[in-house]
Amino acid sequence: MVADSRAKRPSQDSRRTAILEAAAQVFFEQGYAATSIDAIIERIGGSKRNIYNEFGNKEGLFTALVSESADTALSALSVGGFEGRSLNEVLLEFGRRLLEIYMSPGLIGVYRSIMPEALRFPELAKDFFDKGPGRASDRLAEVLAEARDRGEIDLDDCHAAADHFVGMFRDNLHLRVVLGLRPPPSPAEAEAAVTSAVGIFLHGIYGIDRAGRPKGR
Amino acid sequence: MVADSRAKRPSQDSRRTAILEAAAQVFFEQGYAATSIDAIIERIGGSKRNIYNEFGNKEGLFTALVSESADTALSALSVGGFEGRSLNEVLLEFGRRLLEIYMSPGLIGVYRSIMPEALRFPELAKDFFDKGPGRASDRLAEVLAEARDRGEIDLDDCHAAADHFVGMFRDNLHLRVVLGLRPPPSPAEAEAAVTSAVGIFLHGIYGIDRAGRPKGR
DNA sequence: CTTGACTGGTAATGTACGTTACCTTACCAG
DNA sequence: CTGGTAAGGTAACGTACATTACCAGTCAAG
Incomplete structure (x- = not known):
């Protein structure tokens, strides 16, 4: 050009x-x-x-x-720093980054604006998804696969699980922010949401006691 | 027509x-x-x-x-039928209904169209959220609270957990459908997504074996 | 049949917007 | 200093659209 x-x-x-x-x-x-x-x-x-x-x-x-916003926003997930840490710590750190990205004004805006235009610009929608949520899910699936190879977990479909995890950070809290019904969460609220999501993802609601710590295992 | x-x-x-x-x-x-x-x-x-x-x-x-679409789409969640069944069964049924609603053309369309207009129509955004995703989360929180009262689970914040559960059904699969990148899931795909999400929600990835059945407990 | 209220169709009005034609300015080589 | 080139600015063009007016049918009741 x-x-x-x-x-x-x-x-x-x-x-x-x-x-x-x-x-x-x-x-x-x-x-x-x-x-x-x-x-x-x-x-x-x-x-x-x-x-x-x-x-x-x-x-x-x-x-x-849209292309540049998605690219720069999600680049924070590409950096490593996950080596040699427990799965719990890795997921917590991954969740923190993910939530911060999803709550950033840039990505909130992309969400708001790309939705009704996705059918009009199919290639842009694909580009956005691949660079953004798709990449996040792929990256997490790698992390889960590594944990599985180390024998920490016993998952059949790492990618489906990664999708579920990513989805927990686009829950009603995220939707309320996108709809302008509430401001982005404070650092304390964000940390609470991350620990709650990671706790459920790792141990399920059967395995969490009132303090949020895993019960068994 | x-x-x-x-x-x-x-x-x-x-x-x-x-x-x-x-x-x-x-x-x-x-x-x-x-x-x-x-x-x-x-x-x-x-x-x-x-x-x-x-x-x-x-x-x-x-x-x-928007108001009528959200109202009619989510009304299917209000009906009961959850009495006297195990939490696993209740969550499976709730998840099936939720996924079917979220993947219905009506609600997909509402999603696409309300996003960029939420700031312009704040009262409409609130109405949509309260009637739709908010009600789903509230309804599930009730179910979880009942299970807690029966002693089946030991959750501190039922509403936060319900939000996470609901979020798992608005994951990347849902996003791809909203963006027009893939068709709605087949019944088999939907059932697989529901069982996977419920399994993780109940037992976590530590508690699921390759067949999707809970490991311990 | 007549009246009245309502619906369908066409067109007008006023406005807003994407895009472009054309003019004006600033920078560069010699 | 001068002429050329490309960017910056102004205004216009053509179009599309929300909203309203106007007129012609059409059914219900009296």
């Missing part, structure tokens, strides 16, 4: 990111269809020509925004 | 439901902002006056549609 190595004008790259930031605010709050290019330009000044020169059209801007 | 063309007396009620059915198809597929009143009228014939006489404006039609 553009291979302009030298920056002639005042930082073409900062212009692009400024547009994306403004677009995020408007798209994620109003939705794709209800967002006007004028509303985006109002936030950063300048002219609509900037957007059309950089992204081609409204679709191009939206797809670039 | 209008039932009878013989009756020139369309009995306001059947006209109302015909409008709502057509509106569901268009709103749920295109999204609120991208849907035009003309597109709805095209499906059932007649004049736009019908819609404006019955629902006032576009907002009124959308809110009526």
Whole structure:
């Protein structure tokens, strides 16, 4: 596409990111269809020509925004740091990262805005899923498979279990935040949600006592 | 899909439901902002006056549609039939109903269309949540509390656990269906997802063997 | 049959928006 | 300093849409 190595004008790259930031605010709050290019330009000044020169059209801007948002938000899960720790600790850390990502304004906004456009932009929906929730589930499935190979657990379908685990972090708490019915959880609430989910995932409700610690085993 | 063309007396009620059915198809597929009143009228014939006489404006039609869809879809959870059965059986039955509801075209469509409009229609978002996912979680929390009172389980926060359970049915499988990346699950897939989720919820991954049956206890 | 209330169809109105044509400015080489 | 090139800005164009008006049928009752 553009291979302009030298920056002639005042930082073409900062212009692009400024547009994306403004677009995020408007798209994620109003939705794709209800967002006007004028509303985006109002936030950063300048002219609509900037957007059309950089992204081609409204679709191009939206797809670039969703793709980059999903990519950067979920990259935090790719880093390791899980070696040599117990499954309980690994799941707790994984859950903390996952919840923080899911509750971040960026991913909340992507959720809100991509839903009704998924049928209109099938390739974008697939890209978002693969980069985001799909990658999270795949990554966790690897972790579970490693634990199984070490003999810690005895799971048949690691991927199905990983899906269930990921789903526990998109529960009604997450839905309320997405719908704007409550603010994102405080650190204390988040930690409580993570420990609760990990406890149930590992030991089930039969195996947890009132303090949240595993009963047997 | 209008039932009878013989009756020139369309009995306001059947006209109302015909409008709502057509509106569901268009709103749920295109999204609120991208849907035009003309597109709805095209499906059932007649004049736009019908819609404006019955629902006032576009907002009124959308809110009526979302409210009634959530109400009817989730009403299946309100019926009882859980008395005198083991917790495992109750959760399996509850999960089956829940998954069927979540995968129904009606609720999938509500999901798709309400997300970006939640900030614009806060009271509608609250209404949808309370009638839908909130009620499911409340109902399950009651079931869990009854089981606790019978001494079957030992849970501190039944509502948090219920939220986690409900979340397991809005996992990546559900997300893929909402995003149009795959069709709703077959009955066999649905049953497998339910048994898997209930197994983890009750016994955790430490307590399930390869056949999906609980290991200890 | 006449009246009245309602429905269907067409079109008008006012507005908002995506996109583009055209002008204006800033930067660069020579 | 000058001419050329590309980006920035202004305004227009064409369209689509929510909403309303207007007129023509159509059924119910009197």
